[in-house]
Amino acid sequence: MQFADRLNNIETSAIRELFKLLGKPGIISFAGGFPDSALFDVEGVRAASLRALSETPGAALQYGATEGYQPLREQLAAFMTGKGARDLAAENLIVTTGSQQALDLLGKTLISPGDKVIVEGPTFLASIQCFRLYGAELISAPIDGDGVRTDALERLIAEHRPKFVYLIPTFGNPSGALLSLERRRQVLEMAVRHETLIVEDDPYGDLYFGADPPPPSLLNLSAGVPASRALLAHCGSLSKVLAPGLRVGWMVAPAELLDKASMCKQFSDAHTSTYAQATAAQYLGSGRMPATLAHVRAVYAERARTMGEALRRELGDAIAFTPPRGGLFMWLRLTGAGGKVTDGSLLAQRALEEGVALVPGAPFFCAQPDKATLRLSFATADGEQIRAGVARLGQAI
Amino acid sequence: MQFADRLNNIETSAIRELFKLLGKPGIISFAGGFPDSALFDVEGVRAASLRALSETPGAALQYGATEGYQPLREQLAAFMTGKGARDLAAENLIVTTGSQQALDLLGKTLISPGDKVIVEGPTFLASIQCFRLYGAELISAPIDGDGVRTDALERLIAEHRPKFVYLIPTFGNPSGALLSLERRRQVLEMAVRHETLIVEDDPYGDLYFGADPPPPSLLNLSAGVPASRALLAHCGSLSKVLAPGLRVGWMVAPAELLDKASMCKQFSDAHTSTYAQATAAQYLGSGRMPATLAHVRAVYAERARTMGEALRRELGDAIAFTPPRGGLFMWLRLTGAGGKVTDGSLLAQRALEEGVALVPGAPFFCAQPDKATLRLSFATADGEQIRAGVARLGQAI
Structure with missing residues (x-):
């Protein structure tokens, strides 16, 4: 079948690779971009x-x-x-x-x-x-x-x-x-x-x-x-x-x-x-709506705080990040301090082997990707999972 | 604002004209393409x-x-x-x-x-x-x-x-x-x-x-x-x-x-x-679903039969059509018999003045429109409205 020329403009393997990460059993996932369905009203x-x-x-x-x-x-x-x-x-x-x-x-x-x-x-x-x-x-x-x-x-x-x-x-x-x-x-x-x-x-x-x-x-x-x-x-x-x-x-x-x-x-x-x-x-x-918003804000704020603290504790100067003031995402940059890994894809791969999923940052750039970046979502894991997942990430790094 | 070139490929005034017909009060409408919401389960x-x-x-x-x-x-x-x-x-x-x-x-x-x-x-x-x-x-x-x-x-x-x-x-x-x-x-x-x-x-x-x-x-x-x-x-x-x-x-x-x-x-x-x-x-x-389907089939069949009979009675040899065996639509062709109108747009205009809405067939052709055609839907009007609407159409023709 001959498809339209416009399909040649896009490359979806990066997305498919991301989503493949999500399905493995026993994995703690920081890879998704979903809100927490447990919070739905x-x-x-x-x-x-x-x-x-x-x-x-x-x-x-x-x-x-x-x-x-x-x-x-x-x-x-x-x-x-x-x-x-x-x-x-x-x-x-x-x-x-x-x-x-x-x-x-x-x-x-x-x-x-x-x-x-x-x-x-x-x-x-x-x-x-x-x-x-x-x-x-x-x-x-x-x-x-x-x-x-x-x-x-x-x-x-x-x-x-x-x-x-x-x-x-x-x-x-x-x-x-x-x-x-x-x-x-x-x-x-x-x-x-x-x-x-x-x-x-x-x-x-x-x-x-x-x-x-x-x-x-x-x-x-x-x-x-x-x-x-x-x-x-x-x-x-x-x-x-x-x-x-x-x-x-x-x-x-x-x-x-x-x-x-x-x-x-x-x-x-x-x-x-x-x-x-x-x-x-x-x-x-x-x-x-106001009560719903207040509730999800409070839950995500607590999870973001928990993740931020765990990241500083477990990964120290191997990463740099700005603590988010809202939303669902934490954006990390690998500093290479102490000779640690600076390739986000490589770290995501190793993290998966340790049982935690996160996504490398490079595919989010339309050009000149910063390969030292990673995206973590704190939205769907609870405090205990966040601490355990970040500890696994600490092992991976 | 400069829009994409692809917007030059289409002409939506015909559609807009059709939809303008639908809103006038007191109109009996055969113009829509909707199922009857009274039949929804x-x-x-x-x-x-x-x-x-x-x-x-x-x-x-x-x-x-x-x-x-x-x-x-x-x-x-x-x-x-x-x-x-x-x-x-x-x-x-x-x-x-x-x-x-x-x-x-x-x-x-x-x-x-x-x-x-x-x-x-x-x-x-x-x-x-x-x-x-x-x-x-x-x-x-x-x-x-x-x-x-x-x-x-x-x-x-x-x-x-x-x-x-x-x-x-x-x-x-x-x-x-x-x-x-x-x-x-x-x-x-x-x-x-x-x-x-x-x-x-x-x-x-x-x-x-x-x-x-x-x-x-x-x-x-x-x-x-x-x-x-x-x-x-x-x-x-x-x-x-x-x-x-x-x-x-x-x-x-x-x-x-x-x-x-x-x-x-x-x-x-x-x-x-x-x-x-x-x-x-x-x-x-x-x-x-089976009972829902049986119900809507029976209602639309009756309405189609009523419309077909009314059209033959009121418009006689001024129109030709194949009685539909299903669906929502009746497709008429104006024959011009007895010197009657053969332009679907003109008849739709006159019909609207008589208080019944239907749509000319020409816009449904991508090329070489047959201007003597009209589309009527029998789906949303009941038997009495159908008979009254077709009588108005008879006046218009």
């Missing part, structure tokens, strides 16, 4: 579904508008407004089948083969592949502990004139990094200066640790940077905070882009499951 | 969801495999086997977000810009647009009352060497036509002779009227035509028989194609809602 989802089926059975099970189920669009606009977004009404967002579909629609709507897209190095693996399937040439912008380096980013924008810049400013996957407030403003200002679209992917922003939320999202900040809102697409998701299985994400974007993305979505899947959307709308309307 | 879906959440809450709400939720793949394989498919196991199909996504994945996986695809004239509007977004050049194969004309189809295959041939052999949208058994065999034989992939879109096959099912699907027949199964993709859906809002469809295809389609799906939406999939799996496992 099953009772809340059950009640929400029952209300959707009793109050609006026809709408919950019938075909729906491609742009999304109107009561959910309204709930999402209120949810975002409650977190500080300005001038955000239902018609300023569309519902997507997970935020992965928002990325796919951005690719379908915007990328012609050969167009350039700037992403962080490292960034979300599925974004790299998604954009490449549409023929994008990806450019890697370096990050540090405060997120993307804006000086380098602006030079890359000026040089490459990208179709858009894709960022995960808040607790990004895989870096866990948090873009500083100052750099957030700079990103919006350079968007205006260069007339360049910024895509803010924000699935983790609600998962902050401690009492203080992170700096405002680019969306929220755009109210203070004239003309920047018209150059911003913001992708949100219920996957990390409520349940991935609903596949409910959304995208806030300028009207013209939303219109084209809706048209493309019509031919991608007609619309997102109205049953899942009606359930999500009832859930958001039930008032349970 | 809401109690069965509710029970299925509750079982999914109590028996497998983690799996129902967590991320899942891109290929589909394994218990649903098994239920779907059993469902298809029960309808006569041979050698069909869970691993021979993937779950898609409605069968619309199966079409999208076929486009993404197979079509390079400039590739040719043969479709029926007329065919499903969203398939035309979906394939064109990937750069397909569409070729129109003529149909008659027995479905696609296989003599013409074989000449077109030989001439154009298409990437694939897309057919809705059973109660197609918009034609309602049923491909004869003899022609089904011929299609499979020409697939082998020309080594051409056939895509069988089959959302309506379960909706037959009366006691006798239609001829076997191409999938079922392929067991008797050596080498044809390796050249066949079959798309199924629960949308027309259970509930569109679940967005549960599936695709049976050769392993190599399923593998590439799964890879593409990973970057389209990661996976179909596991909540919807777990609900569908429980529903199929509950044993309620």
Whole structure:
């Protein structure tokens, strides 16, 4: 069978290798990117579904508008407004089948083969592949502990004139990094200066640790940077905070882009499951979300603390990392101190032999991979497993 | 904002015009393509969801495999086997977000810009647009009352060497036509002779009227035509028989194609809602489907009979049509008898002024539109509305 040329643009062996790591029995896994299913508010989802089926059975099970189920669009606009977004009404967002579909629609709507897209190095693996399937040439912008380096980013924008810049400013996957407030403003200002679209992917922003939320999202900040809102697409998701299985994400974007993305979505899947959307709308309307968020924040914060302490204790100066202030991920760099291993793939291999799974960082770079990096998720293991797993990692190193 | 070049390939004003017709108050609508939400087995879906959440809450709400939720793949394989498919196991199909996504994945996986695809004239509007977004050049194969004309189809295959041939052999949208058994065999034989992939879109096959099912699907027949199964993709859906809002469809295809389609799906939406999939799996496992199918078949059969009788009574020789043996649609051709109107768009406009909505047939053709055609759905209006609506149509003509 002769497949489409676009399939030549992507290389999925790295992903397959990652996933092969996950299945072995007896393994403690820090390799996944999933939230902990034990934290799902099953009772809340059950009640929400029952209300959707009793109050609006026809709408919950019938075909729906491609742009999304109107009561959910309204709930999402209120949810975002409650977190500080300005001038955000239902018609300023569309519902997507997970935020992965928002990325796919951005690719379908915007990328012609050969167009350039700037992403962080490292960034979300599925974004790299998604954009490449549409023929994008990806450019890697370096990050540090405060997120993307804006000086380098602006030079890359000026040089490459990208179709858009894709960022995960808040607790990004895989870096866990948090873009500083100052750099957030700079990103919006350079968007205006260069007339360049910024895509803010924000699935983790609600998962902050401690009492203080992170700096405002680019969306929220755009109210203070004239003309920047018209150059911003913001992708949100219920996957990390409520349940991935609903596949409910959304995208806030300028009207013209939303219109084209809706048209493309019509031919991608007609619309997102109205049953899942009606359930999500009832859930958001039930008032349970704040308690759910508080609960998952507290659990992930404790696990992140436990992992950080164990890593310092067991691995000492063989690694360097910035303790994450939220999200699901810890990003390590092997220092080579004392002649220890500096190759992340090699360490991941050895760790697996010791009974702990983590993923090497190199595949998360679209170019110039930093091979001394590793991603660990602290989301799905409890404190005891985290300590035992990190001890095994200590053995491996 | 500069959008991707692929958006220049499609023209959606026809669709928008169609949908504008649907919203006016007081209108009797034969214009939609929806099943009747009053027929949904809401109690069965509710029970299925509750079982999914109590028996497998983690799996129902967590991320899942891109290929589909394994218990649903098994239920779907059993469902298809029960309808006569041979050698069909869970691993021979993937779950898609409605069968619309199966079409999208076929486009993404197979079509390079400039590739040719043969479709029926007329065919499903969203398939035309979906394939064109990937750069397909569409070729129109003529149909008659027995479905696609296989003599013409074989000449077109030989001439154009298409990437694939897309057919809705059973109660197609918009034609309602049923491909004869003899022609089904011929299609499979020409697939082998020309080594051409056939895509069988089959959302309506379960909706037959009366006691006798239609001829076997191409999938079922392929067991008797050596080498044809390796050249066949079959798309199924629960949308027309259970509930569109679940967005549960599936695709049976050769392993190599399923593998590439799964890879593409990973970057389209990661996976179909596991909540919807777990609900569908429980529903199929509950044993309620046969009674649900019998009920919807009986209701749609009665509505089709009522509409057919009313059309003959009210419009007489001004129209010609083949009474459908299943599905949701009636396809009319204006004969011009007695000097009456022969332009479907003009009649649709006049009908709307009389208070009945139907859609002109021309937009359903990718080329050489037959402007004397119209599509009516009998699915969502009851007997009284059907008689009243057709009487209004009689006034309009």
